[in-house]
Amino acid sequence: MLMPWSRTHLITLMGLSLTLSCGRSRREIDTTMPPSVAKPVLSLAPPLSYELADPDCQGGAGLAQLTASEVRSWQGQAPEAQLAEFTNTSSVDTLNDDTVALTTFGDSYQRSCDFRRGQGLRCLDPSGRELMWREAAIGKSLKICRDRFAYPRRSYEAVALSSLHHLQSARNLYLAVAGPGTKAPPPLRLSVLATFMTDLSHYPIKGDDGPREGTVRTYVTDNLAYFPDAQMLTVFPIRESEASLLNGYFWESAFVLAHEYAHHIDLTRHAGAMATLGLRWQPMLHGYEAGLTASVPGSQLATIRMAGAMAEAFADLVGFYAAGAKEEAVIGLPYIGRDRVVTYDKFRGGSPKVLTLERLDTLLGGAKMGDDLIDFGDIHASGAVIAHTLDRIFLELTQSPQQSRTVEGISKHFKLALTFMDIYTDLAAASRTDGQDLSKEVLLSPLSEAIQRLSTDYLANDAGQPATDPVKVKRAICEIVRDQIPALTIPPFAEDNHC
Numbered sequence: 001m002l003m004p005w006s007r008t009h010l011i012t013l014m015g016l017s018l019t020l021s022c023g024r025s026r027r028e029i030d031t032t033m034p035p036s037v038a039k040p041v042l043s044l045a046p047p048l049s050y051e052l053a054d055p056d057c058q059g060g061a062g063l064a065q066l067t068a069s070e071v072r073s074w075q076g077q078a079p080e081a082q083l084a085e086f087t088n089t090s091s092v093d094t095l096n097d098d099t100v101a102l103t104t105f106g107d108s109y110q111r112s113c114d115f116r117r118g119q120g121l122r123c124l125d126p127s128g129r130e131l132m133w134r135e136a137a138i139g140k141s142l143k144i145c146r147d148r149f150a151y152p153r154r155s156y157e158a159v160a161l162s163s164l165h166h167l168q169s170a171r172n173l174y175l176a177v178a179g180p181g182t183k184a185p186p187p188l189r190l191s192v193l194a195t196f197m198t199d200l201s202h203y204p205i206k207g208d209d210g211p212r213e214g215t216v217r218t219y220v221t222d223n224l225a226y227f228p229d230a231q232m233l234t235v236f237p238i239r240e241s242e243a244s245l246l247n248g249y250f251w252e253s254a255f256v257l258a259h260e261y262a263h264h265i266d267l268t269r270h271a272g273a274m275a276t277l278g279l280r281w282q283p284m285l286h287g288y289e290a291g292l293t294a295s296v297p298g299s300q301l302a303t304i305r306m307a308g309a310m311a312e313a314f315a316d317l318v319g320f321y322a323a324g325a326k327e328e329a330v331i332g333l334p335y336i337g338r339d340r341v342v343t344y345d346k347f348r349g350g351s352p353k354v355l356t357l358e359r360l361d362t363l364l365g366g367a368k369m370g371d372d373l374i375d376f377g378d379i380h381a382s383g384a385v386i387a388h389t390l391d392r393i394f395l396e397l398t399q400s401p402q403q404s405r406t407v408e409g410i411s412k413h414f415k416l417a418l419t420f421m422d423i424y425t426d427l428a429a430a431s432r433t434d435g436q437d438l439s440k441e442v443l444l445s446p447l448s449e450a451i452q453r454l455s456t457d458y459l460a461n462d463a464g465q466p467a468t469d470p471v472k473v474k475r476a477i478c479e480i481v482r483d484q485i486p487a488l489t490i491p492p493f494a495e496d497n498h499c
């Protein structure tokens with residue numbers, strides 16, 4: 001059902017902008033292409049509204065030390081509640097720790113686009129840049145006043161506490177794995193259940209007296225995103241229509257929060273290399289169907305899409321390891337669960353996790369979606385294939401069984417993912433050529449080379465098992481890559497090369 005733009009909305013919004021322009025100026029945040037956990041949902045259905053469980057707390061003293069709280073984590077088809085310990089966490093002015101410097105709720109952003117301009121162009125400004133969102137309502141800092149307490153599940157407090165718990169775990173594991181001397185990622189702003197509105201003018205509406213055009217408001221829902229510019233992690237709300245149908249929510253997932261935190265780790269480690277590539281974030285899809293921003297020239301687009309898929313692969317690996325490398329931690333997640341279990345070799349519906357040449361073309365923006373059940377125009381799909389491939393390689397390198405991964409095994413695989421991404425981004429940055437079209441071979445060669453270099457280095461230095469035959473392991477890895485990424489036609493992975 002279409003929700004036509006209502007007059008009340010318009011008046012409210014005008015009133016709001018007037019109020020705001022009298023005081024401080026409204027901030028714009030560069031939300032052009034934030035890395036998100038899934039393909040963005042831009043929905044006409046309004047988000048579910050949430051409430052503060054403890055409104056009196058917000059004007060009061062807050063909690064000097066938060067030691068524990070009830071949080072939720074996905075296990076199988078639904079999240080389970082548990083009491084989780086917090087470290088170095090306080091809430092005097094705002095809920096904060098080493099991971100999150102500021103927690104806010106009620107943030108609201110808006111932008112106006114034109115449906116008539118066509119897919120991919122709707123939200124571009126006259127110079128071809130994607131429109132930023134403007135702050136429409138300033139969020140408030142969120143305080144917690146009750147220690148060791150079970151806040152109602154659908155309160156701002158509960159959402160913030162579950163999110164923070166999973167972020168804290170991801171950060172702790174990262175710092176333990178990366179070792180001493182690692183630069184800690186700077187603390188983030190955690191924006192809980194922010195409203196991101198896009199008003200689309202000239203939208204076709206079926207009226208009682210025939211079709212007409214009007215303005216509709218769409219919302220970003222059912223997702224999380226990391227905004228590098230604002231150093232902000234946003235938990236988007238869910239659609240009102242969906243709320244009662246779901247067993248649980250994205251923010252109750254260790255995998256999801258660690259996935260987003262991995263984008264922050266990625267940027268902390270690789271900002272220099274990424275900047276060389278002209279990349280600071282990845283393409284966000286426009287409209288209701290997969291469509292790409294037209295503001296980027298074609299040649300650069302392929303580079304951006306490839307880097308996007310690699311960043312998603314890395315984030316899925318980190319998410320999976322931070323969630324204990326357990327399939328049950330991911331499997332039940334709404335919309336994305338079955339596709340994103342790193343160890344699964346198939347997408348939902350049985351389509352194999354394989355990156356064919358056709359799928360690669362779809363990813364890079366050079367082809368329309370074929371009869372694939374999975375949308376490879378979405379960087380998360382190719383990311384899932386690459387994550388599965390890399391995890392198989394890590395298991396082979398460490399000679400570990402896939403089932404029942406030990407804590408030590410998880411730590412080794414997390415470290416391999418970090419090292420792989422360090423090597424990959426360096427190679428990708430070095431292969432950049434200004435404004436030129438990169439052939440598929442050039443575009444994929446950093447992936448091929450990084451796999452080989454990682455394997456060689458690991459087998460020479462870290463394998464720690466004299467029984468391991470490096471030649472045999474390398475052959476097995478070669479077979480894995482040829483199985484999973486037939487689009488990679490570079491020696492030694494080319495079809496006519498023998499592994």
Ligand SMILES: [Zn+2]
Pocket residue numbers: 035036037038259260263311312315
């Ligand atoms: Zn992501």
